[in-house]
Amino acid sequence: MSELSVPHLLGIKYLKPADIQLIFETADHFKEVINRSIKKVPSLRDITIANIFFENSTRTRLSFELAQKRLSADVINFSAAQSSVKKGETLIDTVNNILSMKVDMVVMRHPNPGAGIFLSKHIKASIVNAGDGAHEHPTQALLDSFSIRERLGEVGGKKVVIVGDILHSRVALSNIYALQMQGAEVAVCGPKTLIPKHIESLGVRVELDLDKALAWCDVANMLRVQNERMDMSYFPNTREYTMLYGLNKQRLDRVNKELVIMHPGPINRGVEITSDVADSDHSIILNQVENGVAIRMAVIYLLASKIK
Amino acid sequence: MCSFVYRGTASIMGQKILLSAQEIHIILHRLACQLLENHLHFKDTVLIGLQPRGTALAQRLVKILKEDYQQEVSLGFLDITFFRDDFRRSDKTLTANKTDIPFLIDDKKVVLIDDVLFTGRSIRAALTALQSFGRPDKIELLTLIDRRFSRHLPIQPEYRGRQVDVINHEKVKVMWAETDGQDAIYIVNEP
Numbered sequence: 001m002s003e004l005s006v007p008h009l010l011g012i013k014y015l016k017p018a019d020i021q022l023i024f025e026t027a028d029h030f031k032e033v034i035n036r037s038i039k040k041v042p043s044l045r046d047i048t049i050a051n052i053f054f055e056n057s058t059r060t061r062l063s064f065e066l067a068q069k070r071l072s073a074d075v076i077n078f079s080a081a082q083s084s085v086k087k088g089e090t091l092i093d094t095v096n097n098i099l100s101m102k103v104d105m106v107v108m109r110h111p112n113p114g115a116g117i118f119l120s121k122h123i124k125a126s127i128v129n130a131g132d133g134a135h136e137h138p139t140q141a142l143l144d145s146f147s148i149r150e151r152l153g154e155v156g157g158k159k160v161v162i163v164g165d166i167l168h169s170r171v172a173l174s175n176i177y178a179l180q181m182q183g184a185e186v187a188v189c190g191p192k193t194l195i196p197k198h199i200e201s202l203g204v205r206v207e208l209d210l211d212k213a214l215a216w217c218d219v220a221n222m223l224r225v226q227n228e229r230m231d232m233s234y235f236p237n238t239r240e241y242t243m244l245y246g247l248n249k250q251r252l253d254r255v256n257k258e259l260v261i262m263h264p265g266p267i268n269r270g271v272e273i274t275s276d277v278a279d280s281d282h283s284i285i286l287n288q289v290e291n292g293v294a295i296r297m298a299v300i301y302l303l304a305s306k307i308k
Numbered sequence: 309m310c311s312f313v314y315r316g317t318a319s320i321m322g323q324k325i326l327l328s329a330q331e332i333h334i335i336l337h338r339l340a341c342q343l344l345e346n347h348l349h350f351k352d353t354v355l356i357g358l359q360p361r362g363t364a365l366a367q368r369l370v371k372i373l374k375e376d377y378q379q380e381v382s383l384g385f386l387d388i389t390f391f392r393d394d395f396r397r398s399d400k401t402l403t404a405n406k407t408d409i410p411f412l413i414d415d416k417k418v419v420l421i422d423d424v425l426f427t428g429r430s431i432r433a434a435l436t437a438l439q440s441f442g443r444p445d446k447i448e449l450l451t452l453i454d455r456r457f458s459r460h461l462p463i464q465p466e467y468r469g470r471q472v473d474v475i476n477h478e479k480v481k482v483m484w485a486e487t488d489g490q491d492a493i494y495i496v497n498e499p
Contacts, residue, residue: 003401029404033390038440041390071390301390305401 004302008127010116011136012177020181024146026298027291034070034293044073047304049105050098053130054080057109059265059289060130060140064107067296073304076103091115092122099125104307105300108132126303134168134229140264141174143295145182147288148219151260156183161213163189163245164223164272167196168230171223171264176202189213190245193234194225210245214255221262222247222273238271248274252282260284322497326453326480327470329491335469336365339450340372342467343419350381352445353417358434359387359405362422364484365452369421384409386420391433414442419467423482425451428463453480453493 004019012020033041049068053061061077068075078098089097095106105126108116113135120127131137145155152158160179166172166188179186180203187205188195195206207213214220225241235241252259261273261283269275278285327335347353350373357366363385373379389404420434431449438444452469458476474480474495481494 002403026404029387029389029406032407033440036440037442040440042436043390043392043395046396302401305396307396 003306007303007306008116008120008129009138009299009303010120010127010129012138012141012174012181013136015138015181017181020142020145020178023142023295023298023302024149026302027146027294030070030297030301031291031294034290034297040070040072042072043301044068044071044304047071047105047307048074048076048101048103049107049300050076050078050103051130052078052080052095052098052106052108054108054110054115055131057130059292060109060137063289063292064128064130064139064296064300067293067300070293071297071301071304073105073300076101091119095119095123095125099123105304126307128299128303131170134170134173136174136177137170138174138178139292139296139299140171141178142299143288143292144171144175144221144262144264145178146295147262147284147291148184148260150287150291151284152218155179158184158219159187159217160184160219160221161187161189161207161217162221162223163210163213163247165194165225165234166190166199166223167194167234168226169223171221175221176204180204187213187216191235191241210247211251211254214247214251214259217259219260219262220247221264223264224266224268224272242271246270246272246274247277249276249280252277252280258282262288264288323481323494325492326472326495327493329485332452332469332491332493335452336368336372337376339452339467339469340369340377343369343450344373344377344379346448346466347417347419350379352415353419354382354384354411354413355419355421356384356386356409356413356434356438358420358422358430359385359389359407361424361482362420364486365423365482366421367486368484369450382411384411386434386437388430388433388437391437393429393433409441412442413438413444415445416442417446417448418444419448419450421450423451424453424455424480425449425463425465425468426455426458426480428459428461431463432461452482455480 005016107128107130109130110132113133115132116127116129148155162172176186187207189207263285355366357363370381370383373381385408387405387407389402448466450467451465454468454471456471456473477498479496479498481496483492485491
Protein backbone atom coordinates (compact mmCIF):
# COMPACT_ATOMS: atom_id res chain seq x y z
CA MET A 1 0.00 0.00 0.00
CA SER A 2 1.35 3.38 -0.92
CA GLU A 3 -1.21 5.67 0.65
CA LEU A 4 -3.18 5.99 3.86
CA SER A 5 -6.73 4.67 3.96
CA VAL A 6 -7.92 7.76 5.87
CA PRO A 7 -7.92 11.51 5.05
CA HIS A 8 -7.40 12.51 8.71
CA LEU A 9 -5.51 11.06 11.66
CA LEU A 10 -8.22 11.21 14.31
CA GLY A 11 -7.26 8.11 16.25
CA ILE A 12 -5.48 4.78 15.91
CA LYS A 13 -8.90 3.10 16.03
CA TYR A 14 -9.64 4.35 12.52
CA LEU A 15 -6.40 3.07 10.98
CA LYS A 16 -5.68 -0.28 9.36
CA PRO A 17 -2.55 -2.34 10.12
CA ALA A 18 -1.23 -1.49 6.63
CA ASP A 19 -1.53 2.23 7.46
CA ILE A 20 0.72 1.77 10.49
CA GLN A 21 3.18 -0.19 8.38
CA LEU A 22 3.26 2.58 5.75
CA ILE A 23 3.73 5.28 8.40
CA PHE A 24 6.66 3.32 9.90
CA GLU A 25 8.35 2.74 6.54
CA THR A 26 8.00 6.43 5.67
CA ALA A 27 9.26 7.42 9.13
CA ASP A 28 12.36 5.24 8.59
CA HIS A 29 13.25 7.46 5.62
CA PHE A 30 12.54 10.66 7.55
CA LYS A 31 14.66 9.45 10.45
CA GLU A 32 17.57 9.21 8.00
CA VAL A 33 16.74 12.74 6.76
CA ILE A 34 16.74 14.31 10.25
CA ASN A 35 20.14 12.80 10.94
CA ARG A 36 21.72 14.55 7.96
CA SER A 37 23.67 17.75 8.46
CA ILE A 38 20.92 19.55 6.53
CA LYS A 39 17.76 18.13 8.04
CA LYS A 40 15.20 19.57 5.70
CA VAL A 41 13.36 18.41 2.57
CA PRO A 42 11.23 20.63 0.31
CA SER A 43 8.22 18.26 -0.09
CA LEU A 44 5.55 20.42 1.55
CA ARG A 45 6.56 23.83 0.21
CA ASP A 46 2.98 24.62 -0.86
CA ILE A 47 1.22 23.39 2.30
CA THR A 48 0.18 25.56 5.22
CA ILE A 49 -0.49 23.96 8.57
CA ALA A 50 -2.18 25.45 11.63
CA ASN A 51 -1.27 24.06 15.04
CA ILE A 52 -4.26 24.76 17.26
CA PHE A 53 -3.71 23.95 20.92
CA PHE A 54 -6.59 24.40 23.33
CA GLU A 55 -4.58 22.64 26.01
CA ASN A 56 -1.03 23.03 27.24
CA SER A 57 1.71 21.12 25.51
CA THR A 58 5.45 21.47 25.15
CA ARG A 59 6.90 18.39 23.55
CA THR A 60 4.02 17.51 21.23
CA ARG A 61 3.68 21.07 19.92
CA LEU A 62 7.44 21.46 19.42
CA SER A 63 7.68 18.04 17.80
CA PHE A 64 4.84 18.80 15.38
CA GLU A 65 6.24 22.22 14.57
CA LEU A 66 9.71 20.83 13.96
CA ALA A 67 8.31 18.04 11.77
CA GLN A 68 6.38 20.59 9.71
CA LYS A 69 9.39 22.84 9.32
CA ARG A 70 11.64 19.92 8.33
CA LEU A 71 9.14 19.26 5.53
CA SER A 72 9.24 22.96 4.49
CA ALA A 73 5.56 23.57 5.27
CA ASP A 74 4.40 27.02 6.37
CA VAL A 75 3.30 26.91 9.99
CA ILE A 76 1.01 29.05 12.10
CA ASN A 77 0.62 28.47 15.80
CA PHE A 78 -2.41 29.20 17.86
CA SER A 79 -2.86 28.64 21.54
CA ALA A 80 -6.22 29.14 23.14
CA ALA A 81 -4.81 31.02 26.12
CA GLN A 82 -4.11 34.15 24.04
CA SER A 83 -7.07 33.93 21.68
CA SER A 84 -10.66 34.94 21.05
CA VAL A 85 -11.78 31.59 22.45
CA LYS A 86 -11.62 33.39 25.78
CA LYS A 87 -14.08 35.92 24.34
CA GLY A 88 -16.66 33.21 23.62
CA GLU A 89 -15.92 32.09 20.06
CA THR A 90 -17.01 28.52 19.16
CA LEU A 91 -14.59 25.83 17.97
CA ILE A 92 -15.97 25.77 14.42
CA ASP A 93 -15.82 29.56 14.14
CA THR A 94 -12.27 29.66 15.41
CA VAL A 95 -11.12 26.99 12.99
CA ASN A 96 -13.07 28.38 10.02
CA ASN A 97 -11.50 31.77 10.60
CA ILE A 98 -8.09 30.19 10.51
CA LEU A 99 -8.99 28.16 7.43
CA SER A 100 -10.11 31.26 5.51
CA MET A 101 -6.45 32.21 5.60
CA LYS A 102 -5.92 29.24 3.22
CA VAL A 103 -4.72 26.61 5.62
CA ASP A 104 -4.54 23.02 4.31
CA MET A 105 -4.09 21.05 7.51
CA VAL A 106 -5.00 21.47 11.16
CA VAL A 107 -3.14 19.84 14.03
CA MET A 108 -5.36 20.15 17.08
CA ARG A 109 -5.17 19.38 20.76
CA HIS A 110 -8.39 19.84 22.67
CA PRO A 111 -9.57 18.93 26.19
CA ASN A 112 -12.82 17.38 24.90
CA PRO A 113 -12.80 13.76 23.66
CA GLY A 114 -13.95 13.60 20.04
CA ALA A 115 -13.15 17.24 19.23
CA GLY A 116 -11.15 16.23 16.15
CA ILE A 117 -13.87 13.91 14.89
CA PHE A 118 -16.44 16.68 15.34
CA LEU A 119 -14.26 19.13 13.46
CA SER A 120 -13.59 16.74 10.59
CA LYS A 121 -17.32 16.63 9.88
CA HIS A 122 -17.62 20.38 9.61
CA ILE A 123 -14.54 21.73 7.89
CA LYS A 124 -12.55 21.12 4.74
CA ALA A 125 -9.02 20.46 5.88
CA SER A 126 -6.97 17.49 6.85
CA ILE A 127 -7.02 17.05 10.63
CA VAL A 128 -4.40 15.51 12.87
CA ASN A 129 -5.48 14.80 16.43
CA ALA A 130 -2.68 15.82 18.79
CA GLY A 131 -4.65 14.64 21.81
CA ASP A 132 -8.37 14.98 22.56
CA GLY A 133 -9.11 14.79 26.29
CA ALA A 134 -8.82 11.25 27.62
CA HIS A 135 -9.68 9.77 24.22
CA GLU A 136 -6.73 9.34 21.82
CA HIS A 137 -3.24 10.63 21.13
CA PRO A 138 -2.45 8.74 17.92
CA THR A 139 0.98 10.16 17.06
CA GLN A 140 2.23 9.30 20.57
CA ALA A 141 1.10 5.68 20.17
CA LEU A 142 2.70 5.50 16.73
CA LEU A 143 6.03 6.81 17.99
CA ASP A 144 5.86 4.43 20.98
CA SER A 145 5.37 1.42 18.71
CA PHE A 146 8.00 2.72 16.30
CA SER A 147 10.47 2.96 19.20
CA ILE A 148 9.65 -0.60 20.34
CA ARG A 149 10.15 -1.80 16.75
CA GLU A 150 13.47 0.03 16.63
CA ARG A 151 14.71 -1.48 19.89
CA LEU A 152 13.26 -5.02 19.67
CA GLY A 153 13.03 -5.52 15.90
CA GLU A 154 9.28 -5.92 15.84
CA VAL A 155 6.13 -5.18 17.83
CA GLY A 156 4.20 -8.35 17.01
CA GLY A 157 4.38 -10.99 19.74
CA LYS A 158 5.81 -8.61 22.33
CA LYS A 159 4.25 -8.15 25.76
CA VAL A 160 3.71 -4.55 26.78
CA VAL A 161 2.44 -3.30 30.11
CA ILE A 162 1.12 0.23 30.48
CA VAL A 163 1.53 1.35 34.07
CA GLY A 164 -0.15 4.15 35.97
CA ASP A 165 -3.10 6.43 35.41
CA ILE A 166 -4.93 4.53 32.67
CA LEU A 167 -8.25 6.21 33.48
CA HIS A 168 -7.20 9.69 32.41
CA SER A 169 -4.76 8.64 29.70
CA ARG A 170 -5.26 9.12 25.99
CA VAL A 171 -1.79 7.68 25.50
CA ALA A 172 -2.94 4.40 27.05
CA LEU A 173 -5.99 4.02 24.82
CA SER A 174 -4.13 4.84 21.59
CA ASN A 175 -1.31 2.51 22.61
CA ILE A 176 -3.71 -0.34 23.31
CA TYR A 177 -5.23 0.01 19.82
CA ALA A 178 -1.87 0.40 18.08
CA LEU A 179 -0.11 -2.45 19.90
CA GLN A 180 -2.99 -4.89 19.43
CA MET A 181 -3.26 -3.97 15.74
CA GLN A 182 0.38 -5.00 15.35
CA GLY A 183 -0.07 -8.26 17.22
CA ALA A 184 1.37 -7.37 20.62
CA GLU A 185 -0.14 -8.45 23.92
CA VAL A 186 -1.12 -5.60 26.22
CA ALA A 187 -1.65 -5.37 29.95
CA VAL A 188 -2.51 -2.39 32.09
CA CYS A 189 -1.30 -1.98 35.64
CA GLY A 190 -2.17 0.57 38.29
CA PRO A 191 -4.34 1.26 41.33
CA LYS A 192 -7.83 -0.11 40.80
CA THR A 193 -9.28 3.37 41.00
CA LEU A 194 -7.21 4.46 37.98
CA ILE A 195 -8.11 1.48 35.77
CA PRO A 196 -11.28 2.08 33.73
CA LYS A 197 -14.13 -0.34 34.37
CA HIS A 198 -14.62 -2.98 31.65
CA ILE A 199 -11.21 -2.30 30.09
CA GLU A 200 -10.89 -6.11 29.75
CA SER A 201 -13.44 -5.84 26.94
CA LEU A 202 -10.66 -4.30 24.82
CA GLY A 203 -8.76 -7.55 25.21
CA VAL A 204 -6.15 -6.29 27.66
CA ARG A 205 -4.98 -7.97 30.85
CA VAL A 206 -5.43 -6.13 34.11
CA GLU A 207 -2.69 -6.55 36.68
CA LEU A 208 -2.79 -4.73 40.01
CA ASP A 209 0.65 -5.89 41.15
CA LEU A 210 3.50 -4.07 39.40
CA ASP A 211 6.08 -6.78 40.19
CA LYS A 212 3.93 -9.46 38.55
CA ALA A 213 3.34 -7.19 35.55
CA LEU A 214 7.08 -6.57 35.15
CA ALA A 215 7.81 -10.30 35.38
CA TRP A 216 5.34 -10.86 32.52
CA CYS A 217 6.28 -8.08 30.09
CA ASP A 218 9.01 -7.22 27.56
CA VAL A 219 8.23 -3.50 27.60
CA ALA A 220 6.94 -1.25 30.39
CA ASN A 221 5.39 2.06 29.42
CA MET A 222 5.24 4.23 32.54
CA LEU A 223 2.55 6.91 32.53
CA ARG A 224 2.38 10.09 34.53
CA VAL A 225 -0.27 10.57 37.20
CA GLN A 226 -2.42 13.29 35.65
CA ASN A 227 -3.25 15.35 38.72
CA GLU A 228 -4.73 18.12 36.57
CA ARG A 229 -7.46 15.79 35.30
CA MET A 230 -8.36 14.36 38.69
CA ASP A 231 -11.63 15.63 40.11
CA MET A 232 -11.31 13.55 43.26
CA SER A 233 -8.75 11.60 45.24
CA TYR A 234 -7.91 8.29 43.52
CA PHE A 235 -5.19 7.12 45.91
CA PRO A 236 -4.20 8.07 49.47
CA ASN A 237 -1.02 9.98 48.67
CA THR A 238 1.87 10.24 46.22
CA ARG A 239 4.24 8.39 48.55
CA GLU A 240 1.98 5.35 48.64
CA TYR A 241 1.53 5.46 44.85
CA THR A 242 5.31 5.49 44.38
CA MET A 243 5.76 2.57 46.79
CA LEU A 244 3.25 0.43 44.91
CA TYR A 245 3.53 1.63 41.31
CA GLY A 246 6.78 3.57 41.03
CA LEU A 247 9.53 1.93 38.97
CA ASN A 248 12.91 1.92 40.68
CA LYS A 249 16.24 0.16 40.31
CA GLN A 250 15.52 -2.45 42.99
CA ARG A 251 12.30 -3.47 41.29
CA LEU A 252 14.02 -3.68 37.93
CA ASP A 253 16.90 -5.75 39.38
CA ARG A 254 14.45 -8.16 40.98
CA VAL A 255 12.89 -8.94 37.60
CA ASN A 256 16.33 -9.86 36.31
CA LYS A 257 15.65 -9.59 32.57
CA GLU A 258 16.17 -7.07 29.76
CA LEU A 259 13.13 -4.85 30.01
CA VAL A 260 12.55 -1.86 27.75
CA ILE A 261 11.36 1.16 29.72
CA MET A 262 9.30 3.88 28.09
CA HIS A 263 7.65 7.08 29.22
CA PRO A 264 5.65 9.52 27.08
CA GLY A 265 6.76 12.46 29.21
CA PRO A 266 6.66 14.75 31.02
CA ILE A 267 8.30 12.65 33.75
CA ASN A 268 7.62 13.22 37.41
CA ARG A 269 10.98 11.95 38.58
CA GLY A 270 10.73 10.04 41.83
CA VAL A 271 6.98 9.47 41.45
CA GLU A 272 6.25 6.95 38.67
CA ILE A 273 9.91 6.38 37.78
CA THR A 274 13.20 7.07 39.53
CA SER A 275 16.08 8.89 37.85
CA ASP A 276 18.40 5.87 37.83
CA VAL A 277 15.83 3.93 35.79
CA ALA A 278 14.81 6.82 33.53
CA ASP A 279 18.45 7.48 32.63
CA SER A 280 19.52 3.82 32.39
CA ASP A 281 20.29 1.73 29.29
CA HIS A 282 16.87 0.10 29.62
CA SER A 283 15.20 3.42 28.97
CA ILE A 284 14.32 4.53 25.44
CA ILE A 285 12.64 7.73 26.61
CA LEU A 286 14.85 10.07 24.57
CA ASN A 287 14.65 7.79 21.51
CA GLN A 288 10.89 8.21 21.77
CA VAL A 289 11.28 11.98 21.54
CA GLU A 290 13.60 11.75 18.52
CA ASN A 291 11.32 9.25 16.79
CA GLY A 292 8.38 11.57 17.47
CA VAL A 293 9.67 14.03 14.89
CA ALA A 294 10.17 11.32 12.24
CA ILE A 295 6.73 9.80 12.90
CA ARG A 296 5.00 13.19 12.70
CA MET A 297 6.86 14.00 9.48
CA ALA A 298 5.60 10.71 8.03
CA VAL A 299 1.99 11.31 9.14
CA ILE A 300 1.96 14.87 7.80
CA TYR A 301 3.66 13.87 4.54
CA LEU A 302 1.24 11.01 3.90
CA LEU A 303 -1.86 13.07 4.78
CA ALA A 304 -0.65 16.07 2.73
CA SER A 305 -0.21 13.88 -0.33
CA LYS A 306 -3.95 13.22 -0.21
CA ILE A 307 -4.83 16.92 -0.32
CA LYS A 308 -5.63 17.76 -3.93
CA MET B 309 21.48 -14.51 -24.94
CA CYS B 310 17.96 -15.19 -26.11
CA SER B 311 17.22 -11.50 -25.95
CA PHE B 312 20.01 -11.00 -28.48
CA VAL B 313 18.22 -13.27 -30.92
CA TYR B 314 15.12 -11.09 -30.78
CA ARG B 315 17.06 -8.00 -31.75
CA GLY B 316 15.43 -5.96 -34.45
CA THR B 317 12.29 -8.01 -34.57
CA ALA B 318 9.03 -6.13 -34.44
CA SER B 319 7.09 -5.77 -31.24
CA ILE B 320 6.65 -8.75 -28.97
CA MET B 321 3.77 -8.14 -26.57
CA GLY B 322 3.88 -4.43 -27.44
CA GLN B 323 7.58 -4.11 -26.73
CA LYS B 324 10.70 -4.20 -28.86
CA ILE B 325 14.25 -4.71 -27.78
CA LEU B 326 16.53 -1.69 -27.82
CA LEU B 327 19.72 -3.18 -26.37
CA SER B 328 20.61 -6.81 -25.83
CA ALA B 329 22.63 -8.26 -22.97
CA GLN B 330 25.77 -8.29 -25.10
CA GLU B 331 25.35 -4.66 -26.18
CA ILE B 332 24.74 -3.61 -22.57
CA HIS B 333 27.90 -5.48 -21.56
CA ILE B 334 29.96 -3.54 -24.13
CA ILE B 335 28.39 -0.19 -23.22
CA LEU B 336 28.99 -0.70 -19.49
CA HIS B 337 32.67 -1.39 -20.11
CA ARG B 338 32.95 1.68 -22.30
CA LEU B 339 31.27 3.85 -19.63
CA ALA B 340 33.60 2.43 -16.97
CA CYS B 341 36.60 3.26 -19.18
CA GLN B 342 35.33 6.79 -19.77
CA LEU B 343 34.94 7.29 -16.01
CA LEU B 344 38.45 5.95 -15.50
CA GLU B 345 39.84 8.21 -18.19
CA ASN B 346 38.36 11.34 -16.56
CA HIS B 347 38.89 10.43 -12.91
CA LEU B 348 42.06 8.26 -12.99
CA HIS B 349 42.38 6.93 -9.43
CA PHE B 350 38.93 7.84 -8.05
CA LYS B 351 40.55 9.26 -4.92
CA ASP B 352 38.33 12.35 -4.95
CA THR B 353 35.49 10.88 -6.93
CA VAL B 354 32.33 9.20 -5.63
CA LEU B 355 29.54 7.52 -7.55
CA ILE B 356 25.95 8.07 -6.49
CA GLY B 357 23.18 5.92 -7.92
CA LEU B 358 19.66 7.34 -7.95
CA GLN B 359 16.95 5.27 -6.31
CA PRO B 360 15.27 3.15 -7.42
CA ARG B 361 16.51 2.36 -10.94
CA GLY B 362 19.97 3.89 -11.04
CA THR B 363 21.40 1.77 -8.24
CA ALA B 364 21.82 -1.45 -10.26
CA LEU B 365 23.70 0.45 -12.98
CA ALA B 366 25.95 2.10 -10.40
CA GLN B 367 26.71 -1.25 -8.75
CA ARG B 368 27.61 -2.77 -12.11
CA LEU B 369 30.02 0.05 -12.91
CA VAL B 370 31.65 -0.23 -9.49
CA LYS B 371 32.05 -3.99 -10.03
CA ILE B 372 33.66 -3.53 -13.46
CA LEU B 373 36.00 -0.84 -12.13
CA LYS B 374 37.04 -3.13 -9.28
CA GLU B 375 37.38 -6.43 -11.10
CA ASP B 376 38.80 -5.28 -14.43
CA TYR B 377 40.69 -2.13 -13.43
CA GLN B 378 41.42 -2.69 -9.70
CA GLN B 379 39.81 0.62 -8.69
CA GLU B 380 38.09 0.99 -5.31
CA VAL B 381 35.26 3.44 -5.78
CA SER B 382 32.98 4.89 -3.08
CA LEU B 383 29.35 4.25 -3.90
CA GLY B 384 26.22 5.81 -2.40
CA PHE B 385 22.52 5.68 -3.12
CA LEU B 386 20.32 8.76 -3.18
CA ASP B 387 16.54 8.83 -2.92
CA ILE B 388 14.91 11.95 -4.35
CA THR B 389 11.27 11.33 -3.43
CA PHE B 390 11.01 14.20 -0.95
CA PHE B 391 12.70 16.58 -3.39
CA ARG B 392 10.48 15.92 -6.41
CA ASP B 393 8.42 18.74 -7.92
CA ASP B 394 5.38 16.57 -8.67
CA PHE B 395 4.34 15.94 -5.06
CA ARG B 396 0.51 15.99 -4.93
CA ARG B 397 0.33 16.28 -8.74
CA SER B 398 0.27 12.55 -9.26
CA ASP B 399 -2.67 10.47 -8.07
CA LYS B 400 -0.58 8.17 -5.95
CA THR B 401 1.43 9.04 -2.85
CA LEU B 402 5.11 8.97 -3.73
CA THR B 403 6.84 6.28 -1.73
CA ALA B 404 10.45 6.69 -0.76
CA ASN B 405 13.45 4.38 -1.01
CA LYS B 406 16.53 4.19 1.12
CA THR B 407 19.18 6.89 0.95
CA ASP B 408 22.58 5.54 1.88
CA ILE B 409 25.50 7.91 1.44
CA PRO B 410 28.06 6.78 4.03
CA PHE B 411 30.60 9.51 3.22
CA LEU B 412 30.81 13.29 2.92
CA ILE B 413 30.71 14.74 -0.58
CA ASP B 414 32.42 18.01 0.39
CA ASP B 415 35.02 18.88 -2.25
CA LYS B 416 34.49 15.57 -4.03
CA LYS B 417 33.71 14.99 -7.69
CA VAL B 418 30.29 13.38 -7.74
CA VAL B 419 29.04 11.26 -10.63
CA LEU B 420 25.25 10.93 -10.51
CA ILE B 421 24.08 7.70 -12.12
CA ASP B 422 20.60 6.94 -13.45
CA ASP B 423 19.32 4.45 -15.99
CA VAL B 424 17.18 6.69 -18.22
CA LEU B 425 17.40 10.46 -18.69
CA PHE B 426 14.01 11.72 -19.82
CA THR B 427 12.61 15.11 -18.73
CA GLY B 428 15.56 15.90 -16.46
CA ARG B 429 13.28 16.55 -13.48
CA SER B 430 14.70 13.66 -11.44
CA ILE B 431 18.18 15.02 -11.94
CA ARG B 432 17.02 18.49 -10.91
CA ALA B 433 15.62 16.94 -7.71
CA ALA B 434 18.84 14.98 -7.19
CA LEU B 435 20.93 18.16 -7.48
CA THR B 436 18.82 19.75 -4.72
CA ALA B 437 18.89 16.60 -2.59
CA LEU B 438 22.67 16.38 -2.85
CA GLN B 439 23.00 19.77 -1.17
CA SER B 440 22.07 18.06 2.11
CA PHE B 441 25.29 16.06 1.98
CA GLY B 442 27.80 18.85 1.47
CA ARG B 443 29.24 21.07 -1.25
CA PRO B 444 30.78 18.94 -3.96
CA ASP B 445 33.62 20.19 -6.15
CA LYS B 446 31.83 19.10 -9.30
CA ILE B 447 28.79 17.05 -10.28
CA GLU B 448 28.64 14.97 -13.46
CA LEU B 449 25.84 12.87 -14.89
CA LEU B 450 26.04 9.35 -16.29
CA THR B 451 23.03 7.76 -17.89
CA LEU B 452 22.58 4.50 -19.77
CA ILE B 453 19.80 5.75 -22.03
CA ASP B 454 19.44 9.38 -23.05
CA ARG B 455 16.00 10.12 -24.46
CA ARG B 456 16.73 12.98 -26.77
CA PHE B 457 14.24 15.80 -27.52
CA SER B 458 12.17 15.17 -24.38
CA ARG B 459 13.93 17.40 -21.89
CA HIS B 460 11.97 19.89 -19.75
CA LEU B 461 15.11 21.34 -18.20
CA PRO B 462 18.59 22.30 -19.45
CA ILE B 463 20.28 19.11 -18.23
CA GLN B 464 22.63 16.93 -20.34
CA PRO B 465 24.73 13.88 -19.41
CA GLU B 466 28.53 13.81 -19.49
CA TYR B 467 28.47 10.07 -20.09
CA ARG B 468 25.77 8.34 -22.04
CA GLY B 469 25.29 4.71 -23.03
CA ARG B 470 22.96 5.17 -25.97
CA GLN B 471 21.00 8.13 -27.24
CA VAL B 472 17.52 7.27 -28.47
CA ASP B 473 14.61 9.07 -30.08
CA VAL B 474 11.43 7.72 -28.57
CA ILE B 475 7.98 9.15 -28.87
CA ASN B 476 6.35 10.30 -25.70
CA HIS B 477 3.90 7.47 -25.11
CA GLU B 478 6.68 4.92 -25.45
CA LYS B 479 8.50 3.85 -22.33
CA VAL B 480 12.08 2.71 -22.02
CA LYS B 481 12.29 -0.33 -19.74
CA VAL B 482 15.70 -1.27 -18.36
CA MET B 483 16.05 -4.80 -16.99
CA TRP B 484 18.94 -6.18 -14.96
CA ALA B 485 19.98 -9.77 -14.50
CA GLU B 486 20.14 -9.30 -10.71
CA THR B 487 16.54 -8.18 -10.31
CA ASP B 488 14.71 -8.95 -13.54
CA GLY B 489 16.40 -12.18 -14.65
CA GLN B 490 18.17 -10.75 -17.71
CA ASP B 491 20.05 -7.73 -18.97
CA ALA B 492 17.95 -6.05 -21.64
CA ILE B 493 16.45 -2.73 -22.58
CA TYR B 494 13.05 -2.61 -24.21
CA ILE B 495 10.93 0.09 -25.72
CA VAL B 496 7.41 -0.53 -24.52
CA ASN B 497 4.39 0.85 -26.28
CA GLU B 498 2.02 2.34 -23.71
CA PRO B 499 -1.04 3.74 -25.43
